[in-house]
Amino acid sequence: MKEQLKALENLARQLETTPEQRTTLNNAIANYADQFISSLSKRNAYDLQEDEGKAISDLKIDTTARSLETILVAYQKNVDSVGINPASGRHFGYIPGGGLFHTAIGDYMAAIGNRYAGMYFPSPGAVRIENEVIRWLCSLIGYQEEKAFGVLLSGGSLANLAAITAARDDKNIRSQEVERSVVYLTQQVHHCVLKALRIAGLGEVIVRQIPMDAYFKMRPDALAEQIERDKSAQLNPFLVVASAGSTDVGVIDPLAAIAEVAQAHELWFHVDAAYGGAFLLAEVQNEDGSTVKEAFKGIEQADSVTIDPHKGFFVSYGLGALLVKDINTLYKTNYYQASYLQDAEHINEANPSDLSPELTKHFRGLRMWLPLQLLGTQPFVAALSEKILLTRYFYEQVQQLGFEVGNYPELSVMIYRYMPEEGDANSYNEKLVQQIWQDGRFFVSTTTIEGVYWLRLAVVSFRTHLKEIEDYLQFLQLLTNQV
């Protein structure tokens, strides 16, 4: 027995590293990261590779070890050089991420110590860090209530799902009531809200798409009328979802007016600010003297708010926050007592695991807390203000090149399309996008609104500055003189 144990131990000990091995691994990864980041200005934002990095699947997981060198060569070729490059400052498609280096360091620290961030008892410090991030976000949106709190999840889709389950339980939507219960949103709502309804067992609710104004914003008067009609028809209105920074065109619904309607009819009011929420930090004046921050007025009245730090706070993918006005609404859905957790009941801070479906989870607060600590908020304020102004600059300049534009950019997303002198504008612009993709230096995505095909510009990467925008304008000029 002892001999067998010794033999196993010898093999099992390979799981631990020696100081030399750690140095080698650390250096190799630090080198790779350095080369990656310093080559970004020369790298494409989009790599259309014919084999789509298929060779990475040739590295089959086997009984024996493989060298990091082999792995990094394959990774560089088949992962980091294929598809969209989210780290590029020339990525203007969807909602770009970025990925702060400081977040990578935070993740590294979190993984090394492997602190248990699901509950306060095993790791009070980790939970305090998570909860500090939540309190900071609550103060950013202007929650005054002492009961305001939240939870850090992996992204906006999960945060919206957690909001919808809380709304469902707070409004007591039991299975018998689902078919006569009503949710209000617009055609511009992010599709993950509809997905979340289905996952939350609310697939059969009545979904009302409220008419929008000319800027694709929900019309509060139309919302109020629809709720009244539904009430007279003995239906059960219970939830309204507004967008603060719609994904498609980047506009903010009139939150204060919607909040008023929601309160008058006792509906749960959820604001999806996954993309837009970070811009509460921006210090930008509009032409009429109002500020960008003022456009969010009413968000502090929402029962729940989603903010994705992996968008506007530039942290790497994997962080979405749900904030609620009353923490008890999250307890109602997620709290559970289990006898094997009885030691963990003594708490000074809310347990993340009582507020979401997760128990054991990534210590994800550190990836946001560390960058904010190391940098302070000032560079974030500057970067977010810069993103808005860059978009507005593009909005002015692209029109000089013969492009038609949509809304004046409230935040940092806008739509535009070239108007050819003859021929179909939709097919012209589809061809234009193909050329942009083929070239690869810039990545853009598109949308179709009421049958019209638009290119989108989303300026969210912390690496996008004036040069990237001017280079793109120059490229568009070249293309439209050719297409």
Ligand SMILES: *Cc1c(COP(=O)(O)O)cnc(C)c1O
């Ligand atoms: C990105 C986005 C989502 C989805 O968030 P994920 O983090 O991708 O899950 C939801 N709503 C809006 C408005 C978004 O921009």
